[in-house]
Amino acid sequence: MSQISLTFPDGNSRDYPAGITAAAVAESIAPSLAKRAISASLDGRHIDLQWPIDASGAISINTMKDDAPALELIRHDFAHVMARAVQELWPDVKVTIGPVRDFGWFYDFDRAEPFTPEDLGRVEAAMKQIIALREPVRTEVWDRDRAVAYYKDRGEPFKVELIDRIPEGEPLRMYWHGDWQDLCRGPHLQNVGQLPADAFKLTHIAGAYWLGDSTRPMLQRIYGVAFRNRDELKAHLTMLEEAAKRDHRKLGREMELFHMQEEAPGQIFWHPNGWNIYTTLQDYMRRKQRADGYVEVNTPQVVSRKLWEASGHWDNYQENMFIVEVDEEHAKTKTVNALKPMNCPCHVQVFNHGLKSYRDLPLRMAEFGSCNRYEPSGALHGIMRVRGFTQDDAHIFCTEDQIESETKKFIEFLAGIYADLGFTEWRIKLSTRPEKRIGSDESWDRVEAALGNACKAAGYEYELFPGEGAFYGPKLEFVLRDAIGRDWQCGTLQVDPNLPERLDAEYVGPDGAKHRPIMLHRAVLGSFERFIGILIENSSGKLPFWLAPRQVVVASIVSDADGYVHEVVDSLRAAGIRAEADTRNEKINYKVREHSVAKVPAILAIGMKEVEDRTVSLRRLDQQGSRLLPLAEAVATLKDEATPPDLR
């Protein structure tokens, strides 16, 4: 038998007969290690202790102390144990697939009856019983015919289809958790008893299409979360509760920012407080864009079908458009229009008005463009995914040579805005040419390189997403990370030579001939609605002072102070601060509590002492105690804080 050489993490290596298992390797190092071993990593690949090793490489033995492999195994074995429990409880259930995901796993089942929340408790109990049996996990490689025959025999059509989808030549591996068998890539733990029976929870039931395809049957998915121990599970559940507390829909109601109602699904009724955030953010964006060389335009909401036919949207996206028809009873002739789902075709109309010269390029045309899209009902989510929204949209008309410098300029622009809005952690995704595309390979080469070079020139790395670009051009996407680690794709820059062609945009070049410009579609926030939702959740509603809808409440302690309270409010308002008086006949404790719950960042309490000394007592949100300072000083300090970051 041939020998292989395995290198350990400490740099030493040892020879073993080919075909040795990682379990035997661990045993050869130390019996105690073999006892604690759960899996191994071979040249970075996570492998099962039972698998034979046929070639030399770098090996390390994993124990429960190794976070990533331990959690992967635990979650994956839980998926199998759950599927076993479900089939023990309901033998007619068909199994499909059950992968590991963030914090846990899911498994999709086919069953005529829907699972109920009560069923989850039964499944959890059955899983604990299975774990208590401490049965061994074993594995074998089967040939295709045997595997297909086995699953046909057992009446598991989904598994048969899965096998058909696995490429010829790839080994089909079977795993047994006790007597329960599943087709699985592995690796797994060695014994079901290694699972922490007190560190998992089945969280919810949901529908999910087989193979993620909406034309295939809908299965029932059960989600679970699992950790190495009870404390980690508890910490996770606490984190979920914290996340629920910052839900923008809840805070939107509590802070009286907006509401939505049945008569206008997917559209927002902004209340004074919420609209304050919106306009403050929009004013800021408008100043930033002006300073960066954009011109602002505004274009129609209701646009004839003819333009959408010319742009190509009528053919491809009609299902998602609000169609507005005017019939013969109202007008002499019938017209068919659509609410604009995007601004680009309208911007080309502005560009096309009058003859443009190469000297006009790059032309950066911005619009806070209100758009309406008939989003599928199931996609709507608070103010994050709506049917009526306003983009911070702009189109840069330029030559191909200008793409790189315009992209670099845009990345710097966007970086400054994200920093101002409190997002320091974000990344860039570069999506390149898809299979089905227009344009020559040479032009794709040039444009993709321009985007990549622009990122580097601006000082940012990017991740490559091959094949993910649009059919007409590559794009950059800017993904920011919020305070609790969630990612949000907000900014985008899309290179588009197609729409100028379709809508016949042109400019006169230095050679006196007409040329097509390139369009760069770009946005920083995406939409104001969604971005405000992100801002609310990122800050738990405690927005930075300059964005807070109610910045200061001046609260009287005794009614004899009311006159001075109004004087203080007037001084603050004169300095441009959003201040309100609270002279209700209530205790100061009551007022402090109420305005703290409402997340007002500063409360000024006014009693007779302040009246006599012409001072204010300043209390900051989430801080104990207060600070006494002269009125003029308080106004100056707060005015400073209320100044938007671009005006400081």
Place this chain on the structure above:
RNA sequence: GCCGGUUUAGCUCAGCAGGUAGAGCAGCUGAUUUGUAAUCAGAAGGUCGCGGGUUCGAUUCCUGCAACCGGCACCA
């Protein structure tokens, strides 16, 4: 759009094996003039999501629809 769930006062929720409903908070009225996260009292507040059916009688049972929630699919 698909699967499952939910819909009762402004908000959070209880209740009803079929006889038209309750609490806390908010709001209103009165008393209290109060020093940094809830002062006390009183009165009031609901076509039980919308439509149809069964029934002597429906908030409760059946059925259709809508919106919302959790996912899936979608996001030009």
